[in-house]
Amino acid sequence: MKRKFLPDHIAPRKKDDSLLKAAFEELFPYLLRFCFPGADKIFDFSKGFVFLDKELAELFPELQKKGGSRFVDMLVKVFLKDGKEEWILVHIEIQGGSTKDFSKRMFQYWYRIYDRYSVDVTALAIFTGNGQQKRPSQFYRSYLGTKVLYRYNVYHIFDHTEAELLSMDNPFALIVLAAQKALLQGKVAEEELAGHRLTIARALIQSKKFSHKKIAKLLFFLKAFLYIGNEEINRNFDKQIHQLTGKKITMGIIETIKKMEREEGIEEGIEKGIEKGIEKGIEKGKEQVVQNLLSVQKFTIAEIANFAGVTEAFVKKVRTVLNKKK
Helix, strand or coil: CCCCCCCCCCCCCCCCCHHHHHHHHHHHHHHHHHHHHCHHEEEEEHHEEEEEEHHHHHHHHHHHHCCCCCCCCCEEEEEEECCCCEEEEEEEEECCCCCCCHHHHHHHHHHHHHHHCCCCCCEEEEEEECCCCCCCCEEEECCCCEEEEHHHEEEECCCCHHHHHHHHCHHHHHHHHHHHHCEEEEEEHHHHHHHHHHHHHHHHHHHHCCCCCHHHHHHHHHEEEEEECCHHHHHHHHHHHHHCCCHHHHHHHHHHHHHHHHHHHHHHHHHHHHHHHHHHHHEEEHHHHHHHHHHHHCCHHHHHHHCCCCHHHHHHHHHHHHHCCC
């Protein structure tokens, strides 16, 4: 199941790998074409893909026990275009930092996947850190005549320049460019970041490769991933998108984005509240729901009361408590 893009009305963030993974899934066919030359001759895109997050979690239960995060990993079943019923697993590792023993972990992924499924595995590590980030591409061990050498595919988001990415006839290149620009957050003025965001949005729209619904999803990703807190800048972004795509079509896109933001805000608040409620009781859970919906800052007191199933007086009480804590 694909992850949903998160709304940009949540507090400013650094580059969010979960968002990036969602974009990778949304544009997965283009990712394969970007990273594997001759992909259309290798993969049978007509048969689709199967995202195996659950299977990956089962292979590495110790990550959850240690409080680790699995969301930056992808395991996808893809079908080959050789007329056979064979299939392979493409393992993709999104890596933003410089994790110790990274190549060892890549090797562990390979042998556990191969041991479980006995199928061919091609692995790809996509590094999303700055230009100085280490990018190990192999795991090697040798002891008393026994040797293991495991090499995997490696791509770094700065392997291509901005000009090269913008010139490519592949929209996945724009996701890579967005990952580059996300590293500028907090280091440049929001106006400059907004300019980069608009450049990417313009290239995406002008590619004319997607339906309006798909464009809306990708624009939503851009707004969340390249976070800008200034509402005036965001309004200008919407107006410029309006001009780029045409009034009638654009308003549909903008309305879709706003609807997605609204739905995500409600879902985020309710999910967090329910989780807390299980642990601390129904009343405490409702309070957590209200707190999360209040943090979205997009709903009226009446709307929050309706969503959470509480009285307006209860919402006001929670709001008062929150204000005192600030």
